[in-house]
Amino acid sequence: MNIQIKNLNKDYIQEKGPTLKVLKDINLNISSGEKVALIGPSGAGKSTLIHxxxxxxxPTSGKVFINDIDCSLMDDNDLCDMRRKNIGFIFQFHYLLPDFTVLENILIPVWKDKVNKEKRALEILDQVGLTSKVNCLPNELSGGQQQRTALARALINNPKIIFADEPTGNLDRTIGVEIENLLFDFSKNSQATLVLVTHNQELACRTDRVINIIDGRMV
Ligand SMILES: Nc1ncnc2c1ncn2[C@@H]1O[C@H](COP(=O)(O)OP(=O)(O)OP(=O)(O)O)[C@@H](O)[C@H]1O
Ligand SMILES: [Mg+2]
Incomplete structure (x- = not known):
């Protein structure tokens, strides 16, 4: 699926102080299957943009089109549907639910159909090397295992677009590379579009295109 971002701005109103202009006139086209890295200093607006x-x-103004559909015209149900069917998101902080097991956490995006999706969940857990941990709670996992769980959760729906916000930022380099390989293998095999935020130059170099965001602008 392709993505078009047109004249996108995001402001935050601050109680004290002037309005914070976090994204300033972002224009970007990403083709279907393309792998793009967003880099830039802390606070530049990268997470805000991929959210x-x-x-x-x-956004405060401007538009996002996914597969030529204007997302500003979608209601909450349409947005939810689009996210559920087509988008996989790996967050900067993994946000696993602490009271749910690894398997249950992975099934959350497909909860309505969880009985039928369990086979797929176990398959993907095998791919990320977590078969022995399916019934563990997140606090029984190492940081790398938690992030692999978050990766599995993002991939369970076979998304057409994957957003990954510093997916390996908090990890040991060896484990980080493993997770990156899984991510790149998945997007290659399924021809998914990949938008990746990273501070890691090596990781950025594995993508088709690197985009620099500085102070809310694309440079
Ligand atoms: N909900 C919010 N309310 C007010 N300001 C916010 C909010 N979310 C983010 N910001 C501000 O927006 C700016 C951009 O934040 P963002 O999280 O997008 O940065 P980032 O580029 O992802 O940084 P990092 O590399 O540290 O993750 C920051 O100055 C941040 O303080
Ligand atoms: Mg961020």
Whole structure:
């Protein structure tokens, strides 16, 4: 699936102080199957941008098109449907639910159909090397295992677009590379579009295109 971002702006109103302009006139086209890295200093607006393009937040102005569909015209149900069917998101902080097991956490995006999806969940857990941990709670896992669980959760729906916000930022380099390989293998095999935020130059170099965000602008 392709993505078009047109004249996108995001402001945060601050109680004290002037309005914070976090994204400033972002224009970007990403082709179907393309792998793009977003880099830039802390606070530049990278997470804000992928949350908006991943349909988890709305812009102050401007538009996002996914497969030529204007997402600003979608209601909450349409947005939810689009996210559930087509988008996989790996967060900067993995947000696993502490009271749910690894298997249950992975099934959350497909909860309505969890009985039928369990086979797929176990398959994907095998791919990320977590078969022995399916019944563990997140606090019984190492950081790398938690992030692999978050990766499995993002991939369970066979998404057409994957957003990954520093997926390996908090990990040991060896484990990080393993997770990156899984991510790249999946997007290659399924021809998914990949939008990746990273501070890691080596990881950025594995993508088709690197985009630099500085102070809310594309440079
Ligand atoms: N909900 C919010 N309310 C107010 N300001 C916010 C909010 N979310 C983010 N910001 C501000 O927006 C700016 C961009 O934040 P963002 O998280 O997008 O940065 P980032 O580029 O992802 O940084 P990092 O590399 O540290 O993750 C920051 O100055 C941040 O303080
Ligand atoms: Mg961020």
């Amino acid at each position: 908006i393009v991943g349909l988890m937040d709305s």
